[in-house]
Amino acid sequence: EVQLVQSGAEVKKPGESLKISCKGSGYRFTTYWIGWVRQMPGKGLEWMGIIFPGDSDTRYSPSFQGQVTISADKSISTAYVQWSSLKASDTAMYYCVRLQSGVVPAAISDWGQGTLVTVSS
Amino acid sequence: EIVLTQSPGTLSLSPGERATLSCRASQSVSSSNLAWYQQKPGQAPRLLIYGASSRATGIPDRFSGNGSGTDFTLTISRLEPEDFAVYYCQQYGSSQLTFGGGTKVQIK
Secondary structure (H helix, E strand, O other): OOEEEEOOOEEEOOOOOEEEEEEEEOOOHHHOOEEEEEEOOOOOEEEEEEEEOOOOEEEEOOOOEOOEEEEEEHHHOEEEEEEOOOOHHHOEEEEEEEEOOOOOOOOEEEEOOOEEEEEOO | OOOEEEEOOEEEEOOOOOEEEEEEEOOOOHHHOEEEEEEOOOOOOEEEEEOOOEEOOOOOOOEEEEEEOOEEEEEEOOOOHHHOOEEEEEEOOOOOOEEOOOEEEEEO
16 A cells, blocks of 8 residues: 655744655655645645656746745655745645656555644744 | 636536537647646545546546547536535646646536
8 A cells, every 4th residue: 555654743933944855655666757836825735856866857837836845755765845944824734645646647655644834924 | 838728617507407618729739638637625626527428437437528639628517515516637748747727627
């Protein structure tokens, strides 16, 4: 069974840095694209970007390019998204996702449980 | 970037009724690379349909998708109580994946 287990909720202040994680199991981590989706409170889904852990090929949504960094450590089957300086507008639920295939294009077949990030002074 | 517009924003129906949700793309979605997801309150979304018309594993056959090019539809043939939720379409045909704004299916 494929599982994506995300790190716990975070409460941060504006300007602080943050790195949240997603551990994949039940499949070969290096052969599927894995990525992140944002959902702001009461709003819809926004694709942030994806990474192929096998070779670290990373693709960002233009809306998130330069705002976050997506990475993966294949030795521990874990993907990350990080912020260097959080803003209040980064307050959201962040979902880790796995694509159906190691070849893009592919739909999202699996979702993590979500990590709630709250940024407030 | 391909923009997806979902309509209606909210659909009020009774259990047993048929639901028809629309997703229109600002430009053609290549190879029908369009998916539908269901999200219930407090839960992560789940994949219902991919490739415009293929049901994901474990999805009941009352859910069906069709369409191509710029116009896509998700149909729920007979609404069950557990089907009241928000539905999102997503295109993955371009290098930039995008989601529609969602359609909420609520109990009338």
